[in-house]
Amino acid sequence: MGHSITVTVNGEKKTAEVEPRLLLVHFLREKLRLTGTHIGCDTTHCGACTVLVEGIPVKSCTMLAVQADGQQVTTVEALAASGTLHPIQAAFKQEHGLQCGFCTPGMMLTSIALLQEKPDPTEDDIRWALSGNICRCTGYMNIVKAVKSAAVQMKTATATPEAATAAARS
Amino acid sequence: MLPAPFEYHAPKTVDEALELLDQLGDEGKVLAGGQSLIPLLKLRFASPGHLVDINKIKDLDYLEERDGALRIGPLFRHKSAERSSLLASRYHVMADAAPQIADPIIRNRGTIVGSVAHADPSGDWGAVLLALDADLVLRSSSGSRTVKARDFFNGPFSTALEPNEMLSEIRIPASRSQTGGAYLKLERKVGDFATVAVAVHLQMADGQVGSAGIGLTAVGPQNLKAERAEAALKGRVLDDAAIKEAAGLAAEAAEPKADHRGSVEYKRNVVRVFTERGLRRAYERARGGG
Numbered sequence: 001m002g003h004s005i006t007v008t009v010n011g012e013k014k015t016a017e018v019e020p021r022l023l024l025v026h027f028l029r030e031k032l033r034l035t036g037t038h039i040g041c042d043t044t045h046c047g048a049c050t051v052l053v054e055g056i057p058v059k060s061c062t063m064l065a066v067q068a069d070g071q072q073v074t075t076v077e078a079l080a081a082s083g084t085l086h087p088i089q090a091a092f093k094q095e096h097g098l099q100c101g102f103c104t105p106g107m108m109l110t111s112i113a114l115l116q117e118k119p120d121p122t123e124d125d126i127r128w129a130l131s132g133n134i135c136r137c138t139g140y141m142n143i144v145k146a147v148k149s150a151a152v153q154m155k156t157a158t159a160t161p162e163a164a165t166a167a168a169r170s
Numbered sequence: 171m172l173p174a175p176f177e178y179h180a181p182k183t184v185d186e187a188l189e190l191l192d193q194l195g196d197e198g199k200v201l202a203g204g205q206s207l208i209p210l211l212k213l214r215f216a217s218p219g220h221l222v223d224i225n226k227i228k229d230l231d232y233l234e235e236r237d238g239a240l241r242i243g244p245l246f247r248h249k250s251a252e253r254s255s256l257l258a259s260r261y262h263v264m265a266d267a268a269p270q271i272a273d274p275i276i277r278n279r280g281t282i283v284g285s286v287a288h289a290d291p292s293g294d295w296g297a298v299l300l301a302l303d304a305d306l307v308l309r310s311s312s313g314s315r316t317v318k319a320r321d322f323f324n325g326p327f328s329t330a331l332e333p334n335e336m337l338s339e340i341r342i343p344a345s346r347s348q349t350g351g352a353y354l355k356l357e358r359k360v361g362d363f364a365t366v367a368v369a370v371h372l373q374m375a376d377g378q379v380g381s382a383g384i385g386l387t388a389v390g391p392q393n394l395k396a397e398r399a400e401a402a403l404k405g406r407v408l409d410d411a412a413i414k415e416a417a418g419l420a421a422e423a424a425e426p427k428a429d430h431r432g433s434v435e436y437k438r439n440v441v442r443v444f445t446e447r448g449l450r451r452a453y454e455r456a457r458g459g460g
Contacts, residue, residue, distance in 0.1 A: 003178060020178030020221070021211075042171050044209050045361060047275055057275045062208045066178050067223060110275065131360040132273030 005069035010078035027065035036076040047133030050106035076105035097146030099137035173211035202284035248277035263351030273361040292363035296393030297385030301369035309338035323392040350456030370448035389424035396420040417445040
């Protein structure tokens with residue numbers, strides 16, 4: 001039996017008829033064609049499918065789409081929606097925080113949630129927060145650097161209106 | 171991977187949820203955080219005909235001390251336990267365990283109560299509740315009953331819960347002065363299940379052990395309570411001899427199986443070492459340190 005759900009995805013209300021067993025990740029990728037959210041292990045281990053639900057990182061392969069009814073979901077596509085890279089994206093680029101890029105959307109969304117909770121994280125904080133996101137290129141050093149660098153950027157940048165908008169969007 | 175088809179219900183009240191469970195019998199399954207249940211459904215290890223999602227019910231996300239007990243609601247999530255100053259200051263074994271559950275993203279969604287109802291023998295909270303001598307409130311449409319944690323776990327993924335009941339609250343005796351606890355977990359990597367973990371809770375009284383609770387994770391068909399070790403500590407001064415004796419008894423209580431995480435001897439030895447360390451850490455904390 002189908003359920004009608006309305007989910008606010010990246011600020012836009014999306015209504016769809018879904019089977020209860022449809023996972024949030026499939027809703028995003030297949031119904032909405034937002035393929036920036038990746039499916040890695042599909043068993044709740046790797047964090048590649050991480051999205052923000054009501055601002056909180058969630059593994060979208062481990063949540064039903066029906067459960068997101070009435071909620072706000074943010075995917076990687078929202079980060080540079082206006083064409084300007086979000087500070088976290090700019091930092092990943094600058095610090096070479098990715099090699100193959102498969103884990104990167106999940107890494108960035110988890111990092112954004114971390115920086116909202118702790119705008120000035122230590123290296124331990126960063127490694128701790130990202131411990132549910134696996135990078136099989138094992139590029140962790142540069143990922144940590146990128147998050148640190150983004151933290152500095154986002155703090156200094158809230159002074160400029162553009163960055164404030166970017167931060168608010170995240 | 172898609173789960174097998176099921177019907178989805180999102181009741182707005184507990185009564186409504188219980189009524190559904192009554193009607194659905196064996197085919198109904200409560201969905202809380204879903205961090206164990208959804209993987210099980212995807213792997214088709216479970217295929218209930220109906221899910222009763224309790225996430226739309228208000229007021230189930232709570233942790234509070236009331237009437238002599240610490241009460242944990244069905245939607246209280248691991249991440250909230252991890253960030254709770256109440257647990258950090260007064261319920262050390264819980265505060266220790268919370269950040270060691272799975273990984274941070276899973277903790278954002280997974281719940282303590284759901285994890286206990288799931289009753290994985292490698293689950294952490296079961297051992298913690300055994301150490302704390304918790305009561306579990308099982309509610310159905312015809313009323314509620316309370317069972318001790320030690321009577322709740324029946325075996326792997328098996329509990330005292332009837333199909334029409336939901337675990338509606340966990341109650342832990344309120345912390346008094348001179349209590350201390352610790353949770354020590356050995357895992358191969360973040361997010362892996364425990365190779366071995368030990369939960370310790372101590373209530374000191376006049377320099378002696380008033381009562382001790384020791385729970386074991388991943389070394390038996392269910393979370394185990396090391397009752398002989400607990401009894402051996404009661405009324406004793408917690409010196410090296412007492413600690414060694416209790417640790418030995420806890421290791422004997424373990425029923426580990428050899429697997430890719432370690433041999434029987436290895437796991438039993440980790441229980442012994444962790445019980446010793448846990449008792450020392452709990453004792454420090456009971457005396458106001460650590």
